[in-house]
Amino acid sequence: xxxxxxxxxxxxxxxxxxxxxxxxxxxxxxxxxxxxxxxxxxxxxxxxxxxxxxxxxxxxxxxxxxxxxxxxxxxxxxxxxxxxxxxxxxxxxxxxxxxxxxxxxxxxxxxxxxxxxxxxxxxxxxxxxxxxxxxxxxxxxxxxxxxxxxxxxxxxxxxxxxxxxxxxxxxxxxxxxxxxxxxxxxxxxxxxxxxxxxxxxxxxxxxxxxxxxxxxxxxxxxxxxxxxxxxxxxxxxxxxxxxxxxxxxxxxxxxxxxxxxxxxxxxxxxxxxxxxxxxxxxxxxxxxxxxxxxxxxxxxxxxxxxxxxxxxxxxxxxxxxxxxxxxxxxxxxxxxxxxxxxxxxxxxxxxxxxxxxxxxxxxxxxxxxxxxxxxxxxxxxxxxxxxxxxxxxxxxxxxxxxxxxxxxxxxxxxxx
Amino acid sequence: xxxxxxxxxxxxxxxxxxxxxxxxxxxxxxxxxxxxxxxxxxxxxxxxxxxxxxxxxxxxxxxxxxxxxxxxxxxxxxxxxxxxxxxxxxxxxxxxxxxxxxxxxxxxxxxxxxxxxxxxxxxxxxxxxxxxxxxxxxxxxxxxxxxxxxxxxxxxxxxxxxxxxxxxxxxxxxxxxxxxxxxxxxxxxxxxxxxxxxxxxxxxxxxxxxxxxxxxxxxxxxxxxxxxxxxxxxxxxxxxxxxxxxxxxxxxxxxxxxxxxxxxxxxxxxxxxxxxxxxxxxxxxxxxxxxxxxxxxxxxxxxxxxxxxxxxxxxxxxxxxxxxxxxxxxxxxxxxxxxxxxxxxxxxxxxxxxxxxxxxxxxxxxxxxxxxxxxxxxxxxxxxxxxxxxxxxxxxxxxxxxxxxxxxxxxxxxxxxxxxxxxxxxxxxxxxxxxxxxxxxxxxxxxxxxxxxxxxxxxxxxxxxxxxxxxxxxxxxxxxxxxxxxxxxxxxxxxxxxxxxxxxxxxxxxxxxxxxxxxxxxxxxxxxxxxxxxxxxxxxxxxxxx
Numbered sequence: 001x002x003x004x005x006x007x008x009x010x011x012x013x014x015x016x017x018x019x020x021x022x023x024x025x026x027x028x029x030x031x032x033x034x035x036x037x038x039x040x041x042x043x044x045x046x047x048x049x050x051x052x053x054x055x056x057x058x059x060x061x062x063x064x065x066x067x068x069x070x071x072x073x074x075x076x077x078x079x080x081x082x083x084x085x086x087x088x089x090x091x092x093x094x095x096x097x098x099x100x101x102x103x104x105x106x107x108x109x110x111x112x113x114x115x116x117x118x119x120x121x122x123x124x125x126x127x128x129x130x131x132x133x134x135x136x137x138x139x140x141x142x143x144x145x146x147x148x149x150x151x152x153x154x155x156x157x158x159x160x161x162x163x164x165x166x167x168x169x170x171x172x173x174x175x176x177x178x179x180x181x182x183x184x185x186x187x188x189x190x191x192x193x194x195x196x197x198x199x200x201x202x203x204x205x206x207x208x209x210x211x212x213x214x215x216x217x218x219x220x221x222x223x224x225x226x227x228x229x230x231x232x233x234x235x236x237x238x239x240x241x242x243x244x245x246x247x248x249x250x251x252x253x254x255x256x257x258x259x260x261x262x263x264x265x266x267x268x269x270x271x272x273x274x275x276x277x278x279x280x281x282x283x284x285x286x287x288x289x290x291x292x293x294x295x296x297x298x299x300x301x302x303x304x305x306x307x308x309x310x311x312x313x314x315x316x317x318x319x320x321x322x323x324x325x326x327x328x329x330x331x332x333x334x335x336x337x338x339x340x341x342x343x344x345x346x347x348x349x350x351x352x353x354x355x356x357x358x359x360x361x362x363x364x365x366x367x368x369x370x371x372x373x374x375x376x377x378x379x380x381x382x383x384x385x386x387x388x389x390x391x392x393x394x395x396x397x398x399x400x401x402x403x404x405x406x407x408x409x410x411x412x413x414x415x416x
Numbered sequence: 417x418x419x420x421x422x423x424x425x426x427x428x429x430x431x432x433x434x435x436x437x438x439x440x441x442x443x444x445x446x447x448x449x450x451x452x453x454x455x456x457x458x459x460x461x462x463x464x465x466x467x468x469x470x471x472x473x474x475x476x477x478x479x480x481x482x483x484x485x486x487x488x489x490x491x492x493x494x495x496x497x498x499x500x501x502x503x504x505x506x507x508x509x510x511x512x513x514x515x516x517x518x519x520x521x522x523x524x525x526x527x528x529x530x531x532x533x534x535x536x537x538x539x540x541x542x543x544x545x546x547x548x549x550x551x552x553x554x555x556x557x558x559x560x561x562x563x564x565x566x567x568x569x570x571x572x573x574x575x576x577x578x579x580x581x582x583x584x585x586x587x588x589x590x591x592x593x594x595x596x597x598x599x600x601x602x603x604x605x606x607x608x609x610x611x612x613x614x615x616x617x618x619x620x621x622x623x624x625x626x627x628x629x630x631x632x633x634x635x636x637x638x639x640x641x642x643x644x645x646x647x648x649x650x651x652x653x654x655x656x657x658x659x660x661x662x663x664x665x666x667x668x669x670x671x672x673x674x675x676x677x678x679x680x681x682x683x684x685x686x687x688x689x690x691x692x693x694x695x696x697x698x699x700x701x702x703x704x705x706x707x708x709x710x711x712x713x714x715x716x717x718x719x720x721x722x723x724x725x726x727x728x729x730x731x732x733x734x735x736x737x738x739x740x741x742x743x744x745x746x747x748x749x750x751x752x753x754x755x756x757x758x759x760x761x762x763x764x765x766x767x768x769x770x771x772x773x774x775x776x777x778x779x780x781x782x783x784x785x786x787x788x789x790x791x792x793x794x795x796x797x798x799x800x801x802x803x804x805x806x807x808x809x810x811x812x813x814x815x816x817x818x819x820x821x822x823x824x825x826x827x828x829x830x831x832x833x834x835x836x837x838x839x840x841x842x843x844x845x846x847x848x849x850x851x852x853x854x855x856x857x858x859x860x861x862x863x864x865x866x867x868x869x870x871x872x873x874x875x876x877x878x879x880x881x882x883x884x885x886x887x888x889x890x891x892x893x894x895x896x897x898x899x900x901x902x903x904x905x906x907x908x909x910x911x912x913x914x915x916x917x918x919x920x921x922x923x924x925x926x927x928x929x930x931x932x933x934x935x936x937x938x939x940x941x942x943x944x945x946x947x948x949x950x951x952x953x954x955x956x957x958x959x960x961x962x
Contacts, residue, residue: 004848029886033852037845037881041948042938043820044523044842048864049885051853053892053942056866126886170889170943294865298894354893355905403908407923414748 004032019121026117026127050169054129056296058136060287061277061344065140067270068277069097072144075273076200081238086271091229095220100200101276104139107148111155112138119164130169130176130350131159137177137344140277141337141385143192144200146184150191154183174392175351178385185385193380195244198273205237245273246335247374247381254323255331267334278337288343297347300356304363305342305370309333312371324375336374341366341384351392358398365398366391508712509727515743517730517901521936523670523861524876525820526784527841531677533778533791540799540831541586542603543571547834548641550650550959552576553600563590567795568615568638568773571604579654583638585775585796587613603797603831612795614772622691622768630695630768639767641834642760646741646753647927648959658754660699660745663690665717665758666706668735669819669932671782671840675758676714677791678778678837682762683716689756689765690722697754700724704740730901738933742902747927759837779803779832783820783841784878785810800839801828808841814881816840821935822948845882853885860884863899863940888943896937896947902928906937910947913954918961926954 007028012020030051038045073093074086083089112135113127120127138155158180163172184192196202204212213221213232221231246267249257262272270280278284291297313329320326333339346352346366353362366387373383505514545555555572559565565588570581584606592605617637620629634640635654645652652658665675679686693701703720706713707729718725726744728734737755747753756764759777766774775796782789787807794803800815808815816823817832820840824833832839849857861877862869869875896906904925912920931948938947 003850032848032850033882033884034886035846035848036883036886037814038883040825041946042935043814043816043823043825043840043881044861044879044939045883045885045944046864046940046942047856047860047862047867047884048940048942049853049944050888050891050942051885052864052866055854128888130891168889170891296866349893350891352893354907356894356897359894399908403905403924406903406905407920410746410748410923410925413746414750 007031018124019117022121022127023117026120029126050129051132053296054132056294057133057291057344060290061136061140063283063286064277064280064340065101065136067280067283068140069101070094071270071279072097072100072200072276074271075144075198078271079199079202079237079241079243080205080235081241082235089230091224092232095224096200096217096232099214099216099220100144101139103148104142104144104146104151104276107151108138108155109135111152112159115156115159115164119168123168125168128169130163130172133348134158134163134176134180138180140340140344141177141181141275142184143197144276145197145203146191150184150188153187154180157183170350172350174389175345175348178345178389181385182389185380195242195248198245198275199243202237202243205235243273245381250324250327250335251378251381252323255327257323258327258335264331264334275337278340281334281339284339284343288339291343291347297343298349298352298359298363300359301347301352301363301366302342304360304365305338305346305367306363308364308367308369309338309371310367312368313375316371316375322375324381332371332374336382337384338370341370341388345384345388346391351395353395353398353402355399355402357402358395361398361401362391362395365394505727505729506707506710506712508718509707512725512727514707514727514729517728517734517739517743519898519901520668520731520733521863521899521940522668522731523820523879523939524874525670525782525842525861525879526876527782527786527789528671528876529673529780529782529789529791531674531791533677533793535793536803536805538794538798538802539608540591540605540802541588541608541795541797542605542799542831543582543584543797544603544831544833545572545574545582545601548582548651549648553598555582555601557593557601557604559590559604561590561593564588565590565606566613566615567775568617570636570638572601577651577654579635580640580651581636581638582641583773585773605831608795614774617767617771617773619768619771622688622695627695630692634764634767637767638773639764642756642764643754644756644835646738646747646755646930648955649930650959652752652754656752658697658699659747659751660741661693661697661701661754661756662704662737662741662744663693663702663723663756663758663761664704664735664737664740665713666704666708666735668708668730668732669821669838670732671780671789671838672735672819673778673780673791673837675717678758679714679716679762685762685765685769686716686758687720687722687765688769689761689763690720692764692768693754693756693761694722699745702726702740702744704728704735704737704744706735708734733899733933733936734901736930736933738928738930739901742904742928746925749922749927751927757835757837760835777832777837779837779839781807781839781841783813785813785841785843796834797831800826800830800832803832804828804839804841810843812844812846813841814844816842820879821939822932843878843880845880845884847882849882883944885942885944887945890943890945892942895940895942896934899936899940900933902933904928906934906947909954910945910950913950913957916957918958921954921958926951926958 012024014021070093073096076096077083077089077093112131116127116131158176162174162179163176166172191197213234217232224231246258246262249261266272268281272279292299310329313332316325317329346363353359369390370383370387373386374381545551551574555574557572558570565584567584567587569584571584572582573580586606586608588606588608590604591607594602596602620633643652667673690701701723703723703725705717705725705727707727712718726740728740733739741747741753763774766772777794777796779792779794781792781804785808787809792803815826817826817836818824818838820842823840859875859877893907900906909924909926912924929951931951934947934951
């Protein structure tokens with residue numbers, strides 16, 4: 001273990017430079033699990049710890065990252081009517097996706113982890129792993145063209161006010177990643193709603209504009225040129241391309257309007273505009289199954305959500321007042337980010353209900369309310385973010401509804 | 417035959433599920449019809465309905481039969497959802513109901529003690545007031561260094577409660593009185609004679625003497641110290657009358673002693689002990705029996721009289737007396753129950769029957785680094801070093817007085833506690849592991865699905881004391897519930913204790929728990945919370961409040 005000894009040698013002094021020591025400690029415990037032993041209480045501990053838990057959630061998202069990155073590029077070129085086949089122009093799409101995603105990913109982590117480290121140093125405890133998941137989720141739920149300074153503000157808002165103000169990992173009331181998105185949604189609504197924001201570079205390829213490629217694209221152009229591949233040339237958006245998501249279309253004209261633009265398999269595989277990581281259903285479901293098999297996420301919440309959303313969608317089918325309500329209930333799952341919210345957002349154990357009964361109710365109500373917001377709200381045709389944050393607020397209440405009868409039953413026994 | 421039938425039912429059900437899933441995806445592709453889906457749903461619904469009707473009618477028939485006193489044979493009525501996943505109870509339970517506990521986890525460790533029983537020549541024994549919770553730190557010691565004592569002679573008493581006498585486990589010479597912090601007495605060491613001489617007492621008749629006579633005999637003879645009172649795990653007050661008395665005849669904790677080795681040849685004394693207990697409680701004496709194995713428990717247990725027998729089946733902690741109490745007659749606020757181990761019942765029986773305090777104890781020594789893991793016959797308070805001498809390999813071990821989950825760390829120069837029947841030896845885990853949290857080098861026990869442990873259900877682990885991670889705030893939920901087979905919300909209870917909310921603590925059932933019951937919860941905790949310490953803080957708070 002020469003490596004360990006080397007790293008132990010360069011450990012900064014805790015008193016002299018607390019921030020450095022915190023950062024060192026965070027990276028060191030990442031490199032090697034510490035040599036701490038049990039004291040009193042149990043003498044043997046389960047192999048599971050919070051790092052392992054969090055990293056497994058991040059692992060579950062990796063396919064969404066791969067697909068999301070590529071889909072940024074795919075949508076960009078689809079808007080211009082170029083390389084319409086999914087695998088055509090592979091290098092260009094991937095390069096464009098990386099150029100868009102990379103800054104978002106790096107900035108999210110630098111800002112978020114920076115704040116975490118600073119707080120940990122200040123409070124004198126170890127850096128907690130919660131931001132590993134929040135930091136991996138935030139890029140996936142943002143639109144690809146989100147200005148970086150807005151991202152910085154939203155991440156800082158979420159980490160400082162939603163998490164650290166309440167005491168750090170495990171103490172927050174609302175889902176950190178969703179609060180970052182909520183911040184953008186209320187503070188800068190034009191960057192995260194409407195038809196224009198879901199396709200990367202859409203602003204710049206409208207009729208009369210030239211595609212706005214920066215130095216990164218030019219760098220790749222040089223590389224691709226040298227390899228004899230196609231280059232980024234820019235172009236104009238094709239006639240009839242609106243960038244509208246299936247949900248926006250469904251709001252205007254029901255299922256017919258959606259299928260006129262997107263096929264069912266497009267929506268299933270996720271080759272449609274949307275937030276970066278939420279479009280591809282199979283890859284999200286793969287992550288969901290991974291989380292269920294490893295028993296990290298609660299099946300109760302997921303099941304409850306599917307039931308709640310199905311029930312509300314069936315009720316809306318029966319109501320049948322607008323074209324959107326008339327969309328067959330099972331097709332509601334093909335549109336929007338239901339599965340992403342189900343797999344990664346609602347199952348956050350800190351903000352969800354913590355009793356088994358409460359979890360089913362919590363999931364069910366998210367599904368139920370989210371579908372109401374999606375279909376009946378004219379301003380914003382997607383509901384999971386708002387529904388989850390709403391139910392985060394009421395999760396302790398759901399737990400109380402489970403615990404209070406339990407307590408009353410025990411009291412009754414005592415008096416009997 | 418029976419298993420075959422079940423196997424096919426399961427197969428049928430899973431096929432139905434598979435078909436329904438397939439049809440769902442087929443419907444995705446077709447996009448125009450969900451006829452299949454509806455048909456499958458109807459079929460599944462019909463199956464459930466039919467099985468519900470069958471179960472219900474069966475129940476009605478048995479109710480009617482019971483009314484008329486007719487005995488009908490339980491028949492397997494074909495397809496019943498509730499029976500499908502239930503395993504048949506072993507035959508030796510004779511049809512008495514078995515409490516099946518689904519939750520829990522068995523930690524399989526290397527070095528499981530064989531049922532061989534050996535005698536070890538231990539010279540030094542100690543009585544340690546620290547074994548009893550709630551005594552004042554400096555008891556009144558009745559002997560001096562150099563005194564000769566017989567087994568059963570009073571050694572000390574608590575100044576707050578002078579009627580309860582604590583007695584010597586062996587005869588011999590008092591050689592040390594050790595003091596710890598603030599001059600609190602830690603142990604009073606006796607150098608044992610080669611042949612133990614017992615003080616002969618004159619016990620009252622178990623069946624004919626008045627309860628008061630029995631109690632006063634037990635108080636003066638050391639018999640009272642055998643009782644453990646729940647809640648709080650303390651010695652009962654000298655005038656206490658327990659609501660019920662519970663004895664668990666099996667131990668499910670890792671590397672635990674085998675009670676059939678313990679009971680062999682002690683059947684009469686065990687029964688005398690049970691008879692005595694019956695005189696002491698206002699309620700009943702319950703005996704928890706194990707239905708986990710193909711072989712019946714020892715016939716002394718199955719044939720015991722004067723007790724109510726309760727069968728339990730399940731993984732650890734189903735052998736914990738606290739779990740059994742919860743499923744028999746839960747402790748409500750204001751109630752107290754007593755618990756004893758099998759060996760303590762035997763000692764009590766011998767005390768009442770022969771008039772001698774025989775502190776014989778069978779202790780197991782187990783763990784991966786134990787050369788010959790066996791049962792050892794000795795007496796209460798034996799010196800740990802002498803017990804494990806020449807039986808441990810390696811020099812970086814932790815010796816635990818008790819099991820690896822709820823025992824106390826001890827060392828060679830220490831003495832076993834009053835209620836100990838187990839020594840576990842595991843390796844200290846003071847090593848770094850590169851990326852150990854992600855790709856562990858050594859297999860380790862866990863309940864997490866992120867390890868491939870579920871592929872090797874019978875794998876035995878070395879086990880070590882590494883924490884495998886650092887302490888964090890509560891993050892995960894529902895973990896504790898998976899391993900605690902009680903109708904309880906342990907995480908919420910812990911939070912109530914941490915915030916000092918008495919009403920919630922009581923409502924969430926703190927009285928029903930003891931450290932050993934939440935030990936497995938502490939083991940699985942992702943956030944590495946010290947649950948046993950938290951629970952003890954809570955119990956102490958409740959006890960101080962009265």
